Amino acid sequence: MSDVLLKDEHKMIQQTAREFAQKEVALYAAECDREAKFPKSGIQKCAELGFMGIAVPEQYGGSGLDYFSYVLVLEEIAAVCASTAVIVSVNNSLVCTPLKTFGNEWQKKTFLTPLARGEKLGxxxxxxxxxxxxxxxxxxxxxxxxxxxxxxxxxxxxxxxxxxxxxxxxxxxxxxxxxxxxxxxxxxxxxxxxxxxxxxxxxxxxxxxxxxxxxxxxxxxxxxxxxxxxEGFKVALHTLDGGRIGIGTQAVGIARGAFEAARNYAKERIQFGKPISEFQAIQWILADMATTIDAARLLVYRATELEDRGLRYTKEAAMAKLFASETAMKVTTNAIQVYGGYGYSKEYPVERFFRDAKITEIYEGTSEVQRMVIAGQILR
Ligand SMILES: Cc1cc2nc3c(=O)[nH]c(=O)nc-3n(C[C@H](O)[C@H](O)[C@H](O)COP(=O)(O)OP(=O)(O)OC[C@H]3O[C@@H](n4cnc5c(N)ncnc54)[C@H](O)[C@@H]3O)c2cc1C
The missing domain is CATH 2.40.110.10 (Butyryl-CoA Dehydrogenase, subunit A, domain 2)
Structure with a gap:
């Protein structure tokens, strides 16, 4: 979905997250990767912006927004720093959501509230x-x-x-x-x-x-x-459905970050007397990147819409996570190709995006597990 199709309230939260990611997260993303350093100040700022419990009702310390808002925020952060994105994703999807869904009133007040406010981490x-x-x-x-x-x-x-x-x-x-x-x-x-x-x-x-x-x-x-x-396994499976939307979104964000870097580089890098973006080989790589990222995002949005409507979305979340993570791997690999030798260097961000992308095919269910889940649903 193109940004112009978003509702005004969604455009606003997306814009807030984009500014935060591009102005603040971008300052530390490379360093936190290089030093393997937990981005404490970034997470603190996420808490201040209400990003640690986005879809949690305000009465329990959250922002009281929908899951779609969460997805919009997460993509913006992941497009700049996948580490910050996964920390936020785990707190929102894997900790706040099961507490919101399965917790009793006392548990929500005692445990969910400080987590959603970002005073505690889950x-x-x-x-x-x-x-x-x-x-x-x-x-x-x-x-x-x-x-x-x-x-x-x-x-x-x-x-x-x-x-x-x-x-x-x-x-x-x-x-x-x-x-x-x-x-x-x-x-x-x-x-x-x-x-x-x-x-x-x-x-x-x-x-x-x-x-x-x-x-x-x-x-x-x-x-x-x-x-x-x-009933713990039920809690786990329900939680992982929502979590897979988060990881699918993280993958879309990583792919987008790599694509944008590659597109900009292609317009600047001169070989044979012209920008490499003028070679059809490079144009087709970029066109395929843009198309698959949009397809992945739409799969994520479909699963998210089902979640927001309170409908089941086990298959849709698995499809979104599977396709988005494999897209992230392909796009980041090709982003390095567009950069040529410079893409292989730590001087440029695409090498980090490439390393960050791989985990999205593994955690919260490997690609093989997603295919098992999808097959189980379509063969019922
Ligand atoms: C960086 C990172 C962060 C993580 N964070 C968390 C977290 O916060 N909480 C948490 O609980 N876990 C977390 N995990 C664990 C993650 O979810 C598991 O690593 C993942 O589910 C795969 O399990 P495994 O590593 O034991 O691989 P295995 O299950 O041993 O799988 C090995 C290979 O065999 C394949 N395989 C296994 N069974 C089948 C089958 N039946 N059919 C076909 N292929 C199969 C797998 O797809 C994979 O390719 C994290 C992992 C990593 C690496």
């Missing part, structure tokens, strides 16, 4: 060393003892893990019941027994923290059970 602890694509194979245990659960186990690759204050954690509560064995918990990351394990050294999105989180007999009150006991 993380989502599903993956484990032996539960990646096979997320149902959870080994983390939550043993009930009186009014508490005792949580023990190790979570892998947790975005925001080193910085987070609050976690949504999935654990087995009933080993005997394969269908209702997993429950979701809200865990204070400063509780005794919570340990930040190995911090990953990553290929891309280097400014976002990512680590193992180890739960050493952590006491969690039964008040912190999110949803019903045994």
């Amino acid at each position: 993380c989502f602890c599903l993956s484990e060393p032996n539960a990646g694509s096979d997320a149902g194979n959870q080994q983390t245990i939550a043993l009930k003892k009186g009014d508490e659960y005792i949580l023990s186990g190790t979570k892998n690759f947790i975005t925001n893990g080193p910085q987070a204050d609050t976690a949504i954690v999935f654990a087995v509560t009933d080993k005997s019941n394969p269908k209702k064995r997993i429950s979701a918990f809200i865990v204070d990351m400063h509780s005794q027994g919570v340990e930040v394990g190995k911090v990953e050294k990553k290929m891309g999105i280097k400014g976002s923290g990512c680590s193992q989180i180890i739960f050493n007999d952590v006491k969690v009150s039964k008040e912190n059970l999110l949803g019903e006991e045994g």
Whole structure:
């Protein structure tokens, strides 16, 4: 959809996010990648702008906007800094959304409100060393003892893990019941027994923290059970549908950032006495980039519209994430091609976009998992 088709309120939020991204995030994006440094000031500014809980009602500290607004904001940030985008995406999609959807009033007031205001940061602890694509194979245990659960186990690759204050954690509560064995918990990351394990050294999105989180007999009150006991997998799958819209958007943003850089470069770079943008080979690369990015964005918008209307969108979110992430990989690869040797250098941003794009094909379900989800839906 072209920007001119957006409603006025959406144009306004998009403009606010664009100015923030281009004037402030752009100043630190390369450094936060180079130094693998968490963009603290950028996230603080996101909190001030209301970007940490965009689709959360105002009564719970959010901006009270729709999911579409969230997608518009996220694309602007991702087009400049994919690290900042994933930190914002995890807080919004993977932490605020399940609290908003499955939390009771006390949980919303206590946990959702500071997260949506950006006073606290959230993380989502599903993956484990032996539960990646096979997320149902959870080994983390939550043993009930009186009014508490005792949580023990190790979570892998947790975005925001080193910085987070609050976690949504999935654990087995009933080993005997394969269908209702997993429950979701809200865990204070400063509780005794919570340990930040190995911090990953990553290929891309280097400014976002990512680590193992180890739960050493952590006491969690039964008040912190999110949803019903045994319904944790439902919470996880529902959350990941919304999360995939976020990652699809991140991919669209990364692709757009790389495309815009390549287009501008092509107009300036002179070879054989003229700008390389005058060669048809380069024009076709740029035309294909622009077309696939728009197609990816439209798939994201379709899933988002379904979310905003309260309809199911499992298939649409998987399609959006699959297509957008593969588009991001192709576009960033070709952006390097347009830059030639300079694209391979860290002097220019396309090499960072290329490294950042790859993760969008992996987290919140690999491309193979998205195809499994889509096939499951179309063959029902
Ligand atoms: C930087 C980063 C951040 C992350 N952030 C988070 C986070 O915040 N929270 C969280 O819970 N997790 C997070 N993850 C984990 C991520 O979601 C998993 O890495 C992902 O789901 C894949 O799991 P895996 O790495 O164990 O790969 P595996 O599941 O071992 O997959 C390996 C390969 O086998 C393929 N495969 C597996 N099963 C099948 C099958 N049935 N059919 C066909 N192919 C298959 C996969 O597609 C993949 O190509 C993050 C990961 C990374 C790298």
